[in-house]
Amino acid sequence: MALELDGLSLTPELADVMQRLAKVAAELQHRIARNGIDGDLSASRGVNAGGDGQKALDVIADEAYAAELRGSAVAFFASEEEDDFATFGPVGPNSLALAMDPLDGSSNIDVNASIGTIFAIFPAAETAEKSFLRKGSDILAGGVVVFGPQCTMIVTFGDGVYQFTLDPDSRDFKALGKMKPLPETVKxxxxxxxxxxxxxxxxxxxxxxxxxxxxxxxxxxxxxxxxxxxxxxxxxxxxxxxxxxxxxxxxxxxxxxxxxxxxxxxxxxxxxxxxxxxxxxxxxxxxxxxxxxxxxxxxxxxxxxxxxxxxxxxxxxxxxxxxxxxxxxxxxxx
Missing domain, CATH: 3.40.190.80 (D-Maltodextrin-Binding Protein; domain 2)
Structure with missing residues (x-):
């Protein structure tokens, strides 16, 4: 499972984190497609830190992303499903801080409608608070994964917006290039x-x-x-x-x-x-x-x-x- 990043000028650390996000996303898409066969992903699992009801897939996604990002350049991790910031490792010159909603739209799980992941990647500062509690303009990369009829990843690194689509055969995210500007006509x-x-x-x-x-x-x-x-x-x-x-x-x-x-x-x-x-x-x-x-x-x-x-x-x-x-x-x- 890989994300095609050819032609993009990313640091090795950021490229590695993107590959890890893509790996988890591909695994989640496969698991979502088997909902009801392996278990009920919409089953209630309590309430998250923000006061919203948690589904089984909320917890699964949160744990999967967190586990995969440990050992990467991500020094600090923040999730909608957790009460506080998490520290994954020491801060180095190229360390990153990643905040995410691991499973967005969980009320759609049991009706087979689109759900997703949303993430923001910042340069890490000396503490988690300084890494995350800053202007949004400091983001290095921001994107979404949408789990639907297609599994897509849409992301920006500050030089336009790029789209990737998961190939269900190879389970790799194939690059579809830079997206066109957002249409100006509002319908x-x-x-x-x-x-x-x-x-x-x-x-x-x-x-x-x-x-x-x-x-x-x-x-x-x-x-x-x-x-x-x-x-x-x-x-x-x-x-x-x-x-x-x-x-x-x-x-x-x-x-x-x-x-x-x-x-x-x-x-x-x-x-x-x-x-x-x-x-x-x-x-x-x-x-x-x-x-x-x-x-x-x-x-x-x-x-x-x-x-x-x-x-x-x-x-x-x-x-x-x-x-x-x-x-x-x-x-x-x-």
Whole structure:
């Protein structure tokens, strides 16, 4: 099991870590394909450090990646499934720090929908805290693995975005080259519309304008797409364009959304920017933010740069946005 990295200028240490990630991803894809035969990968296994329910595959993926990365250049490891940072070895001149969501979208396991892995690789500092609690712009490499009809790895090293697809015969990840820039035309938006009653004025008004379609201020129709796996939603937007929103809302514990900055939002923001798009917390660039703790949340908006800027404009004029939202949700006028 190998990842084709020919032509990429990576340090030996980073290349080795990427190979290890690919090895585990290939093994997970094989295991996922046998779900129900070897056991129920969606079986409950308690609650993780962030308060989300754990599935069997969450634990399996976390343990598999951690085991494979020990002995590599990764000195510090951070996982959504663990309470705290882990130290794998001493810090050397080329040491790395890796943060990840080992299994993203685990609620999709039992319905055979796409799930994934999200990871961010930083240069290691003298401590785990200094390695991870820093601006997202310090990331060396960020990417996703999507386990679906195809198993894909999409990653950036800061010079564009590269795509790899797992060959089910050789179980190697074959390089498909650098991806095209993110499409500028926005035809689709991704948001969990079931939370609409909890949104603030700006988000409610923006989504209402999209839903109004050709009869609204945008003058055209939009489709909504929501995979409920961030890695898969990111792959779709990188390939097909659009915009993704997971805002904070009025519910207790959701004031800053539910996505984690360090190992979910920051690496995807890095990829999106490298593809020509933009990523914010609604107003501020994601990669300019600094997390205060391992599992801290942030609202997250990403996609076509002009559409992300439009959403920021809604946030900056909350009064006007609120009036638009009131009109939209009162129903058709007599």
């Amino acid at each position: 689709e938006f991704a948001v969990n519309a079931s939370n609409a009653r909890h949104w603030d004025e700006a988000i409610a008004a923006y989504i209402a304008d999209l839903q109004a379609g050709e009869t609204g201020p945008r003058g055209r129709n939009f489709n909504m797409r929501w995979v409920a796996a961030l890695a898969a939603d990111a792959e779709r937007i990188l390939k097909r364009g659009g915009v993704f929103l997971y805002p904070g809302d009025r519910r207790k514990g959701y004031e800053k959304g539910r996505l984690r900055y360090l190992y979910e939002c920051a690496p995807i923001a890095f990829m999106i920017e490298q593809s020509g798009g933009a990523a914010t917390d609604g107003v501020t660039r994601i990669l300019d933010l600094t997390p205060e703790a391992l599992h801290v949340h942030t609202p997250f908006v990403f996609g076509a740069a002009h559409e992300v800027a439009r959403i920021a404009a809604y946030h900056k004029d909350a009064k006007a946005a609120g009036a638009a939202a009131d009109d939209a949700f009162k129903g058709p006028k007599a």
